Amino acid sequence: MSEGFERWLAMMETGSHDGLWDLLDPDCVFWSPVVHTPQCGRPVSHAYLTAAASVFNEGFRYTRRVVEGEHGVFEFECVIEGVHINGIDMITMRDGRITEFKVMVRPLKAINTVHGKMMVMLQQMQGQAAQ
DSSP states (O other): OOHHHHHHHHHHHHTOOTTHHHHEEEEEEEEOSSOSSOEESHHHHHHHHHHHHHHSOSSOEEEEEEEETTEEEEEEEEEETTEEEEEEEEEEEETTEEEEEEEEEESHHHHHHHHHHHHHHHHHHHHHHHO
């Protein structure tokens, strides 16, 4: 497994996102499960992943890992407000940096819960940035 994937997994295991900015490629593309357009660039990718760290915080764990070369698929589980969340993170690395990050979530109740919590978190982050 590449050093980039090892760094990502270490962040997820410790709950710290120190070094996340440097792990993201400047042209990173983030695919949200609740936004229909790709979110392009390091700043917006960083914002989404940072918000997700606050939202997906109750019992988050990767249950399955499949890595081949610069592509990794990581299945996860957690609970948000009593709703069981199951999903995958699909990550592409190049030169030790994340170039693409795609999140998929199931079931429908989980998607609706994630959508509501992520929108609140992103709005809070924008409000803090404006201050």
